[in-house]
Structure formats: C-alpha cells, structure tokens
Amino acid sequence: MIAKKRTIPLEILIYDAVVRRLPDRHPRKSEFESKLIRRKSGFKGEKELDYYLSQFPDEDFTIIQSLRLPHYDTHFQIDTLLLSPYFTVNMEAKNHAGEIEFNNEFDQMIQRYDGNVKVYSNPVLQAKIQTSHLYNFLSKNQFPPSPLEYFVSISNPQTLILNPSRSQEVAYRVCRTARIPYKISDLKSKYKKVNWSKKDIKRITKLLLKKHEPLIPDTSAMNIPYKDLNPGIQCSKCSSFGMERIYGTWFCQSCSHTSKDAHIPAIKEYFLLYGNTLTNKQLRLFLQINSDDLATHILKSLNLISTGTTRNRLYHPPKDFFNLKKDPIRKENHE
Numbered sequence: 351m352i353a354k355k356r357t358i359p360l361e362i363l364i365y366d367a368v369v370r371r372l373p374d375r376h377p378r379k380s381e382f383e384s385k386l387i388r389r390k391s392g393f394k395g396e397k398e399l400d401y402y403l404s405q406f407p408d409e410d411f412t413i414i415q416s417l418r419l420p421h422y423d424t425h426f427q428i429d430t431l432l433l434s435p436y437f438t439v440n441m442e443a444k445n446h447a448g449e450i451e452f453n454n455e456f457d458q459m460i461q462r463y464d465g466n467v468k469v470y471s472n473p474v475l476q477a478k479i480q481t482s483h484l485y486n487f488l489s490k491n492q493f494p495p496s497p498l499e500y501f502v503s504i505s506n507p508q509t510l511i512l513n514p515s516r517s518q519e520v521a522y523r524v525c526r527t528a529r530i531p532y533k534i535s536d537l538k539s540k541y542k543k544v545n546w547s548k549k550d551i552k553r554i555t556k557l558l559l560k561k562h563e564p565l566i567p568d569t570s571a572m573n574i575p576y577k578d579l580n581p582g583i584q585c586s587k588c589s590s591f592g593m594e595r596i597y598g599t600w601f602c603q604s605c606s607h608t609s610k611d612a613h614i615p616a617i618k619e620y621f622l623l624y625g626n627t628l629t630n631k632q633l634r635l636f637l638q639i640n641s642d643d644l645a646t647h648i649l650k651s652l653n654l655i656s657t658g659t660t661r662n663r664l665y666h667p668p669k670d671f672f673n674l675k676k677d678p679i680r681k682e683n684h685e
C-alpha cells in the first residue's frame with residue numbers, strides 16, 4: 351500500500367516557470383536551465399524507484415514516498431520509506447550520469463561526466479544518518495524496535511558505478527534501482543520476527559504523515575531575475591507569450607492556437623514565483639489583460655481561497671492547486 355504518493359517538487363515547478371519566462375538570450379537562462387535539469391534528474395531517479403517497487407506489490411508493505419521530518423532546528427528527508435511488520439527500509443535514489451566512484455575513506459562520491467569531476471557527500475553516509483534520525487524519532491515515540499535497513503539506488507542504467515576500495519558497505523548498500531525489490535525480498539527471508547503489528551504500522555504511518563513538513567522553497571534565496579521574466583499567457587503549442595482573450599477563448603497571435611484554459615498554468619506560475627497572494631490588479635498585470643471584470647471572472651472560476659473585502663480582496667491558492675492535471679511541465683525532454 352502506498353500511504354503517501356510523490357508529487358512534483360515545487361522547486362522544479364519554480365525553475366520550470368523561470369526558464370520558460372526568461373527570454374532565450376538572457377545571460378542567466380542557462381544557469382536556470384541547468385538547475386532545472388539537475389532537479390528533474392533527481393526526481394526522475396525517485397520515480398524510477400517508485401516504478402520498480404510498484405512491480406512487486408506486497409500486502410505486508412506500507413510505502414511512504416518523499417518524507418520530510420523535523421529534526422531539532424532543521425529537517426531530514428527520506429526519498430522512499432518502506433514499513434513492514436519485520437523490518438523498515440530507507441531508500442535514497444540517485445540519478446547521476448557518467449561515472450560515479452564511492453570513496454569510503456573520505457566519505458565522498460566522485461562523479462566524472464562530460465570531462466568534469468564533481469565531488470558529493472557519500473549518499474551511503476547520508477542514508478545512514480537519515481536512518482539513525484528515523485530510529486531516534488521512532489524510539490522517542492515509544493514504538494518497539496525493529497530492524498532498520500537503508501539502500502542507495504542508482505537509477506541511470508548507463509552510469510558506471512565504481513567501488514575501488516572494495517568497501518563491503520558500498521557493495522551491499524548501493525545497487526541498481528532494478529535490484530531494489532530483490533534486496534527487499536532478501537530482507538524478508540532474513541528477518542522473520544514480527545516486531546510491529548498492523549495496528550503499530552498504521553499508528554507509525556499516521557504519525558509520520560502528521561509530522562511531515564513539505565519543502566516550501568524560499569524564492570527570495572533563488573536569486574530569480576524577476577524584472578526580466580516575460581509576463582502574459584504562454585501558448586502551449588508554439589511557446590510564445592501574449593495569448594489574447596477573444597470571445598471567451600485565449601488566442602495565440604503567432605500560431606493561431608486557441609485554448610479555453612491557458613490562464614490556469616499562468617496563474618499557477620504566478621503563485622510559484624511571487625508567493626501566495628494575488629490581487630485583481632496583479633492578475634491583470636501578469637496576464638496582460640485590461641478588463642477588471644475578466645480578471646474577477648477568472649479569479650472566481652478557479653475556486654481560489656479569498657480573504658479581505660471586495661476592494662482589497664486577496665486570492666490564495668487552495669492546498670491541492672499545484673497538483674491539478676494541467677501541470678506546467680510540458681517539455682519532458684530536458685534531460
């Protein structure tokens with residue numbers, strides 16, 4: 351059973367909006383493009399893991415995708431957590447391209463790709479630290495002890511994985527994503543003792559989901575060149591901005607494409623880029639429309655949460671606004 355499903359991280363949606371709204375010749379366009387590609391690649395690795403786990407459903411397993419728990423003044427994040435009566439598994443997904451070398455001596459992971467060398471902290475150590483935070487969390491909440499395991503899954507089948515110091519820890523903890531279900535099935539033969547009843551697992555899941563705090567990116571720290579972003583509604587067919595409203599339909603002057611709801615992704619982008627409040631005037635400026643009535647009509651049609659009086663009404667996105675079917679990621683071929 352999947353107790354919590356992964357959604358597209360807001361960070362990806364924000365970078366996607368910046369990239370699409372920055373003019374092509376903008377000096378910082380490639381900087382944001384590479385940030386977007388990196389985040390999307392990480393997300394793709396997590397989705398791969400979801401896919402392989404979904405191929406081996408087991409009624410003993412409860413899966414929580416993307417969990418972020420408070421830890422003192424900060425948080426720790428778990429990509430995928432599998433709970434069972436016998437054991438628990440924390441899985442960290444990685445999707446690095448090229449060659450990755452695990453160097454246990456100094457706890458680093460070295461990536462060689464496209465002639466570049468990059469050093470990362472060792473994901474095995476990362477997963478180990480998260481797992482001990484989870485252990486403390488569970489014992490502090492008086493749940494009976496149960497074995498906690500952790501793995502690092504490498505999603506890209508073209509990645510060359512190296513373990514030159516022949517670390518047994520790396521050999522055991524790091525594997526291809528496709529191998530993960532078999533690792534878990536090995537654990538099932540290894541750990542037979544029931545440590546958690548079904549009721550325990552329900553209680554643990556409930557508590558974890560209650561304590562989960564999704565990451566809300568701080569756009570002020572992202573150094574977004576706001577004044578250079580294109581306003582207006584983007585055509586989903588030819589990508590040019592400035593669709594116009596003609597008789598209740600958005601019309602693209604460049605390619606003549608029409609759309610009834612092209613304003614929805616634009617308004618989502620507004621909230622992603624500028625924060626959680628929107629006024630009638632801000633909407634007109636952002637969508638490049640003149641009519642006050644049209645703006646009001648659009649705002650009302652979206653079932654946004656509104657606060658304040660008629661004159662100074664503020665609109666806010668509802669909780670599930672960013673998971674509507676029409677999500678703004680249209681170009682899936684960035685990788």
Ligand SMILES: [Zn+2]
Pocket residue numbers: 585586587588589590602603604605606607
């Ligand atoms: Zn067009």
